[in-house]
Amino acid sequence: MKTTIGFIGGGRITKIFLEGFKNKNVEFESVKVYDPNNETLDALASDFPAVKKAGTPEEAAQAKVVVIAVHPPVVMETLEKIAGVVNDETFVVSLAPKITIEKIASKVKTANIVRMIPNATSYINEGYNPLAFHPAMLKKEKKQIKKLFKPLGKTFETEEHKLEGYAIISGMLPTYFWFQWQELETIGEKTGLSKEEAAKIIRTTLKNAIKLYYKSGLTPEEVMDLIPVKPIGENEEEIKNTLNSKLLGLFEKIKP
Known part of the structure; x- marks a missing residue:
């Protein structure tokens, strides 16, 4: 799935994903990252030359796949900022616990909503990364997302209510x-x-x-x-x- 990808949040988990993709020579049409900390963006751009710095969350959210890599308290306000950019073909992938698919869907105009609890071992392509999908998401779209994140390690579907358990027993x-x-x-x-x-x-x-x-x-x-x-x-x-x-x-x- 060669596509465009945008990360909102340039912290540890974004670096883990980018390293995992790099290890497997995964190429994107474009990779944009937004983070309010310019030093964080500069470090990512230095480590991953393909990364382009986005000036706003909205710019990063113009990608086909938008990864919400921020802490739970700011997920909803982040979604509000990008709501005008996200369309029904956008994939929104949230990495945060606590914020449900239903809440995410209340802010963005797409059914292609995914929640993932990522594992740090994705850095060496040995992740154990459960996914939960919006009920209206088509099988074809689910398959595309699984294929996209497969290079990071084992990527599999589970019930949404189990994700926080995975965060405690696997993620941390x-x-x-x-x-x-x-x-x-x-x-x-x-x-x-x-x-x-x-x-x-x-x-x-x-x-x-x-x-x-x-x-x-x-x-x-x-x-x-x-x-x-x-x-x-x-x-x-x-x-x-x-x-x-x-x-x-x-x-x-x-x-x-």
Whole structure:
């Protein structure tokens, strides 16, 4: 689907998408990005020479595919700004939780409305990106959108009411672990391992531990019982409580 694409919002997720597209040599007729921060736009244009800076949201929204890459509190006002530009052939793709397709449809004159909860691993084309479509969107248009975003990783349709769950359990999942892996690398160095050795050990063990947990046929309890010594076992309940309070608390804030 070689087309024009416009991003409103030039932050992290736009960079992730552009990197994923670049990795797979995806070409567009034009790529425009609007962001109120000129430094952000300059950085994107430097990293991705195909990007053209849009002076207004309306200019970016003249594209065939318009990606709304802003935080939930400003989605509706952004849609109001571009409402006069969007037509019935425009694809509007919102990456924000909380703001429903019904609310988006109240501001723009198209049934080609898509919501996506993107994953940062799209940066390396290993994303896990659920989509929800406007009920009136035709199968042909759905297929075009799936094809467009397929280079970013696994892209699939789900029910809209599940998207915020995906945001908590997939979209933000890496943040629950990345800092721990980094700290374990540091601890590994303190035990005498090189930084490279520590990184390889953690990477390999994590990969295989996930396989063991999900593919061994053992119950979670049986898997966890395979290692008798649990250095942070006494902190497990505290960690579980933190996960529940923080993640379910956030879910309450982002659900429609």
